[in-house]
Amino acid sequence: MEYQISERLSALKPSAIREIFKATTDPSIIPFAAGNPAPESFPVDMIRTFTREILEENPVVALQYGITEGYMPLRTLLRERMQNNYGCVRPADDLIVVSGAQQGAELAAKALCDEGDTVLCEDPSFIGVLNAFRSLRIRLKGIPLQSDGIDVERLEQALRTEERVRLLYIIPNFQNPTGITTSMEKRRAVYALARKYNIMVLEDNPYGELRFAGDDLPHIKSMDEDGRVIYLGTFSKILSAGMRVGYALGPSEVLQKMVVAKQGEDVHTAMLPQMIAERFLKWDGFDAHLQSIRALYRQKCGRMLDGIRHNFDPRIAYTTPQGGLFLWCTLPEKNDMLAYCKTALGKGVAVVPGTAFLADTQGESRSFRLNFSTPSEEQIKKGLELLGEIPIQ
Amino acid sequence: MEYQISERLSALKPSAIREIFKATTDPSIIPFAAGNPAPESFPVDMIRTFTREILEENPVVALQYGITEGYMPLRTLLRERMQNNYGCVRPADDLIVVSGAQQGAELAAKALCDEGDTVLCEDPSFIGVLNAFRSLRIRLKGIPLQSDGIDVERLEQALRTEERVRLLYIIPNFQNPTGITTSMEKRRAVYALARKYNIMVLEDNPYGELRFAGDDLPHIKSMDEDGRVIYLGTFSKILSAGMRVGYALGPSEVLQKMVVAKQGEDVHTAMLPQMIAERFLKWDGFDAHLQSIRALYRQKCGRMLDGIRHNFDPRIAYTTPQGGLFLWCTLPEKNDMLAYCKTALGKGVAVVPGTAFLADTQGESRSFRLNFSTPSEEQIKKGLELLGEIPIQ
Numbered sequence: 035m036e037y038q039i040s041e042r043l044s045a046l047k048p049s050a051i052r053e054i055f056k057a058t059t060d061p062s063i064i065p066f067a068a069g070n071p072a073p074e075s076f077p078v079d080m081i082r083t084f085t086r087e088i089l090e091e092n093p094v095v096a097l098q099y100g101i102t103e104g105y106m107p108l109r110t111l112l113r114e115r116m117q118n119n120y121g122c123v124r125p126a127d128d129l130i131v132v133s134g135a136q137q138g139a140e141l142a143a144k145a146l147c148d149e150g151d152t153v154l155c156e157d158p159s160f161i162g163v164l165n166a167f168r169s170l171r172i173r174l175k176g177i178p179l180q181s182d183g184i185d186v187e188r189l190e191q192a193l194r195t196e197e198r199v200r201l202l203y204i205i206p207n208f209q210n211p212t213g214i215t216t217s218m219e220k221r222r223a224v225y226a227l228a229r230k231y232n233i234m235v236l237e238d239n240p241y242g243e244l245r246f247a248g249d250d251l252p253h254i255k256s257m258d259e260d261g262r263v264i265y266l267g268t269f270s271k272i273l274s275a276g277m278r279v280g281y282a283l284g285p286s287e288v289l290q291k292m293v294v295a296k297q298g299e300d301v302h303t304a305m306l307p308q309m310i311a312e313r314f315l316k317w318d319g320f321d322a323h324l325q326s327i328r329a330l331y332r333q334k335c336g337r338m339l340d341g342i343r344h345n346f347d348p349r350i351a352y353t354t355p356q357g358g359l360f361l362w363c364t365l366p367e368k369n370d371m372l373a374y375c376k377t378a379l380g381k382g383v384a385v386v387p388g389t390a391f392l393a394d395t396q397g398e399s400r401s402f403r404l405n406f407s408t409p410s411e412e413q414i415k416k417g418l419e420l421l422g423e424i425p426i427q
Numbered sequence: 428m429e430y431q432i433s434e435r436l437s438a439l440k441p442s443a444i445r446e447i448f449k450a451t452t453d454p455s456i457i458p459f460a461a462g463n464p465a466p467e468s469f470p471v472d473m474i475r476t477f478t479r480e481i482l483e484e485n486p487v488v489a490l491q492y493g494i495t496e497g498y499m500p501l502r503t504l505l506r507e508r509m510q511n512n513y514g515c516v517r518p519a520d521d522l523i524v525v526s527g528a529q530q531g532a533e534l535a536a537k538a539l540c541d542e543g544d545t546v547l548c549e550d551p552s553f554i555g556v557l558n559a560f561r562s563l564r565i566r567l568k569g570i571p572l573q574s575d576g577i578d579v580e581r582l583e584q585a586l587r588t589e590e591r592v593r594l595l596y597i598i599p600n601f602q603n604p605t606g607i608t609t610s611m612e613k614r615r616a617v618y619a620l621a622r623k624y625n626i627m628v629l630e631d632n633p634y635g636e637l638r639f640a641g642d643d644l645p646h647i648k649s650m651d652e653d654g655r656v657i658y659l660g661t662f663s664k665i666l667s668a669g670m671r672v673g674y675a676l677g678p679s680e681v682l683q684k685m686v687v688a689k690q691g692e693d694v695h696t697a698m699l700p701q702m703i704a705e706r707f708l709k710w711d712g713f714d715a716h717l718q719s720i721r722a723l724y725r726q727k728c729g730r731m732l733d734g735i736r737h738n739f740d741p742r743i744a745y746t747t748p749q750g751g752l753f754l755w756c757t758l759p760e761k762n763d764m765l766a767y768c769k770t771a772l773g774k775g776v777a778v779v780p781g782t783a784f785l786a787d788t789q790g791e792s793r794s795f796r797l798n799f800s801t802p803s804e805e806q807i808k809k810g811l812e813l814l815g816e817i818p819i820q
Contacts, residue, residue, distance in 0.1 A: 035625075035653045035676075038593070040541045043684045067490075068540035076490040083483045089475045097469040133526060133693040140691050146564070148433045151540065166691030169537070200431070232428075253794035260428045274490035285428075291436045295667075298533050298559030304697040305669035415636040 041235035042149075042171045064417035067384035071208070071271050072334070075327045077314070080103035081274065083314040088306065096309055100302045102293050104281070105133025107237075108312040112267070112281050115315065122255040122265060128286035130293060133303045135240050135268040139203065140166040141292040142236050142264050142282065143301075147172050147200045154192055154233075155185050155203040158362075158391030158399070160210045163203060163238065175199075176393025179209070179354070183216030186223045193231040195336045201234045207255060208241040208358025211391045211403035217354055218251050227255045234288075240280075241358035243272050243324055246332035247278060248356040261285040269311045271359070272324060277307035328357070330405055335361070337404040337414045345422025359407040362388075365400040368427045375402055381420045435542075457810035459612050460539035460602055460777035462603070462752060464664050465727070467731065468720045468800075470707070474667065477706040481625050493695045495686050501705040504799045505660070507709065513656060521679035522743040523686060526696045528661040528673035530643065533559040534685040534692075535629050535657050535675065535729070539563050541595045547585055549577050551784030551792070552602040556596060556631065568592075568725035569786025572602070574746070576609030579616045586624040594627045597645060601634040601751025604784045604796040608749055613646050618650045627681075628656045634751035636665050636717055639725035641749040654678035662704045664752070665717060683741075703773025721750070722797040724800060728754070730807045731799040738815025752800040755781075758793045761820045768795055774813045 089098050095105075102111065116122040117334030121296060128337050132138040141165075149171035155164065157176025167174060175196050178185045184204065193199060204224065206216035216224070228235045237254045255265040264284035269277060276407055282289060296302070312318065335355060342352050342363070349366040375387045406414060481489050488498075496502065510516040511618035525531040535558075540546060542564035548557065550569025560567060568589050571578045577597065580802070582674050586592060597617065621628045630647045648658040657677030662670060675682060689695070707713065728748060735745055735756070742759040758764055769782045781792030802810060 035655060037627075037678065037680050038539070039681070039684050040538055040544075043542065043688055046687050071491075073487045073491060078482070078486045078490070081486070081490065083481070085478050085482060086475070089471070090477060091468065093471045094466045095669075097471070097669045098464075098472065099465060099668040100664075101747070137693045142515050145433055146431070147434050148435065151433075154796075161691065162694065165687070169691045171690055180528070236431075239806065256705045262428060270492075275492045276488075276490045276695075278697045285430065287430050288432070291432050291439075294439050294558070295436055295562055297555065298562045299530070299692055300671055301555065302669075302671070304526075304671045304700050307697050319569065369510070419757055 042169050045171070046165060046168055059251070062382060064383045064413045064420070065408045066404045066417055068405050070408045071275055071359070072330060072407045075330060076274055077323055079318065080314070080317060081310060082308045084332050085306070087313070088309045092309070096166070096306045100305050100308070102297045103301045104303060104313060105305060105308040108308050110229060111312060113283070113317045116265070116283055118312045120253055120256055122253055122283060124258060124261055126216040126261055126285055127283055128289040129281055129283045130289050131303050131308055132280045132282055132296065133300055134270060134278045135238055135266040136166065136281040137296070138266040138280050139163040139236060139238060141295050142171055142288070143172060143201065143265060145288055145291040145297045146234055146253065150198065150352050152196050152199045153201045153203055153387055154196070154199060155188065155393055156205065157393045159203065160205060160213050160238070160402070161390050164393065166168060167203070168414065171269060176395040179212055181214060183214060183220040184224065186227065189224070190227055192232070193227060197276045199231070199233055201236055203236045203238065204226060204254070205238045206251070207239055207358070208244065208355050210241070210386070211360050211386065212362040213353045213355030213358055213360045215251070221251065221254050222257065225254055225263070228262055229260060233262070236266070237263055238266045240268045240271055244328060244331055244359070245357035246335065247327040255283065258263070264288065269314070272327060273311060273314050277310065277394055279303060279307045279311045331357070331359070334411065334414060337411050338418065341415055341418025345418045347426040349426060354373070359405055361404050362400055363404060366426060367400070371400045371402060376422055377424050378421055381419050381423065428503060435562055438564070439558060439561055442604045443775050451553055455775060456772070457806045457813070458801045459749055459771070459797045459810055460779045460800050463801045464512060464668055464752070465723055465800045468723060469667055470716050473707070473710060473712065474703060476698070477703045478708070479650045481783045485702070489699045491698070493696045493698050493701070495690045497696060498698060498701040498705060501701050504705060504708045505645055508674055509658070513646055513649055515646055517651060517654055519654055519678055520676055520681040522674055522676045523682050525673045525675055525689065526693055527671045529559065529597060529633055530689070530692070530819040531659040531675040532556040532629060532631060535596065535681070536560050536565060536687050537688045538681055538684040541629055544592065545592045546594045546596055546774040547582065547589070547592060548786055549598065549602060551604050551781060551794070552596065552786065553598060554783050557786065559595070560664055568788040572605055572607055573685050574607060574612040576607060577614055577617065579620065582617070583620055586620060586626070592624070592626055595621060595627045595673055596631065597647070598631045598633070599644070600632055600636050601637065601748050601753070603634070603751070604753050604779065604781070605755040606731070606746045606748030606753045608644070614644065614647050617652065618656070619649050622653060622657055625653070629659070629660045630656055633661045633664055637721060637752070638750035639728065641720045649677065657681065662707070665720060666704060666707050670703065671702045672696060672700045723809055724750070724752070727804065729809060730804050731811065732795060732810055734811025738811045740819040752798055754797050754799065756795055756797060759819060760793070762793060763795045764795060767817055770817050771814055774816065776810045776813050
């Protein structure tokens with residue numbers, strides 16, 4: 035029979051890069067296209083211990099329905115941490131657990147935006163969240179990124195001229211896909227503009243704990259005097275991506291609506307992963323574990339930068355991230371980026387074409403994303419040698 | 428500041444029964460309002476064993492990102508089971524894992540319905556899914572339930588007269604909230620009408636494995652010649668509700684769109700719960716475990732029916748379920764059901780007012796839902812004695 039698919043999902047076409055993503059499951063392909071944390075970063079031994087303890091001490095809580103807002107001991111710890119470490123909690127704020135920061139972003143947009151409303155985002159930005167917004171029939175308006183973060187002049191211009199702007203979606207630390215970090219000055223400017231034009235800010239910080247160079251900068255949420263910032267955090271990059279545990283911190287009036295929406299999506303986040311996350315936060319090896327992940331990614335990112343310097347045509351521009359999982363390369367003018375990515379795949383190296391991350395799906399890009407967390411150091415070395423063989427115009 | 432909440436969620440008001448639900452967390456209240464599986468039904472020892480084995484043998488798969496469609500060994504087993512045990516799989520069907528059947532229902536409606544489209548449902552029906560449909564701005568049209576299932580004449584009338592009908596949502600086995608089972612004749616009639624009027628059917632079967640009286644009836648999905656039925660199953664009532672693992676079986680063209688939508692919601696269902704579910708299906712104690720849950724609920728339901736017969740005014744009507752978790756009581760005319768529920772709560776017994784389950788949130792009801800899986804036998808006995816004290820007009 036013929037199926038009539040909803041307009042919201044008909045519009046979401048399978049992307050041209052799907053084939054390249056699929057190639058990343060082929061173990062013979064060097065996985066620079068991935069976005070996975072390094073498997074060696076998972077604290078496997080402790081997860082075994084936590085899980086055994088939970089199922090010995092508290093099996094019924096782990097296996098029974100929980101409340102939609104999340105496992106209370108985890109929420110309490112996270113709230114304390116966001117306040118004590120980052121000064122981010124306002125009295126009127128609430129903190130809820132979500133099934134990954136991805137769900138947090140989708141729920142925030144669901145609560146704040148109607149079909150046809152506009153969300154501003156960095157351009158390029160994280161494809162998963164952009165697609166979630168698209169599935170809500172939200173209009174995306176991308177604001178160019180500069181080396182120190184979003185272009186604030188273009189941001190203000192958009193705020194002045196675009197219609198029905200409700201929200202700015204921003205990843206201030208080691209942004210996906212570029213690895214760029216928003217400067218202190220721009221964090222302040224972004225908040226001031228949000229205030230001036232009365233929009234909400236969705237601050238997505240999946241990589242913030244993964245800083246391996248430079249100094250931490252305050253979250254935009256820490257400047258939030260009005261309650262216009264919703265902050266998203268996750269355990270995906272520091273504990274386990276497969277557990278799907280993230281959290282949202284923001285004005286409780288909005289979070290209550292996100293809870294109603296979450297109830298309709300999955301009732302609550304799986305309990306056992308939430309309880310593992312709670313023990314992980316209380317673990318006395320927590321800080322040392324974070325340090326070890328940072329050291330691992332510092333090393334891998336360094337190897338990737340070495341390989342770029344050694345093998346790439348000097349006209350290929352690249353970012354030098356201070357943390358996270360990704361860096362971003364841009365070919366000189368006159369080069370066909372999609373052809374480059376296809377040639378790379380033919381050589382056994384998967385990279386993600388920059389077009390995948392654009393707010394405008396018809397937009398053009400000469401950039402591609404490289405991931406350094408998933409490949410081994412050997413793969414990083416070999417992969418960059420192979421990429422270096424591709425002729426540049 | 429003043430928040431502007433989206434129209435889709437503004438419309439979803441906190442329900443009047445929220446307070447009664449909250450009361451169910453008070454351990455001194457007898458929990459007839461709950462919908463939880465009995466804690467003693469969880470196979471805790473085996474879950475400990477499965478979890479230990481998974482984290483010993485396959486920790487990286489359990490902790491790393493997975494694909495949105497779900498853990499392949501689990502999907503394969505479920506597909507075989509749906510075909511071998513129930514004859515439900517068409518060659519063009521796919522089976523995906525979802526974060527509880529709740530998510531399956533939400534994704535199906537998201538893929539098939541635009542804002543303003545109409546979904547038909549049994550009236551009363553499961554509030555969680557009705558609210559998910561409402562959050563998509565779908566119009567609900569309830570079709571009255573009879574003792575053998577949906578009123579097929581009223582169903583055909585609605586199919587003839589309602590506009591933009593896309594989907595029928597139906598729970599054929601031990602329906603929530605009524606405990607009613609759709610007869611064989613009506614299952615055939617429902618499928619024939621769906622075919623005649625060219626709509627899709629969403630068959631939600633969370634309780635189907637919990638039959639403790641009578642004989643199994645074929646799923647509507649097993650009659651699906653055209654690929655117009657999406658079937659939803661879950662591990663929530665047989666393994667663990669807190670793990671949030673369900674599945675959807677249906678035409679792959681529609682399921683592919685559900686996968687795109689799921690990617691925007693939670694990327695994928697948590698891996699460890701999926702892997703536990705897979706081992707659970709392969710466990711040689713699986714059938715015996717299902718038998719033990721059925722025996723437990725047969726016993727509890729029997730005690731509840733005994734208590735009703737012994738304590739209730741004979742003018743209170745009630746259903747006699749052949750499985751599941753719930754039964755449904757209806758007060759005689761002239762009684763105020765909400766007053767009855769409030770009096771019950773004052774006596775320390777929480778029941779759910781029937782109005783909570785209506786397609787029309789302004790509708791009236793003289794019914795209330797009783798759950799027999801959560802309370803102990805002692806609580807069942809005591810609770811019905813207390814309810815029996817409430818005067819009936």
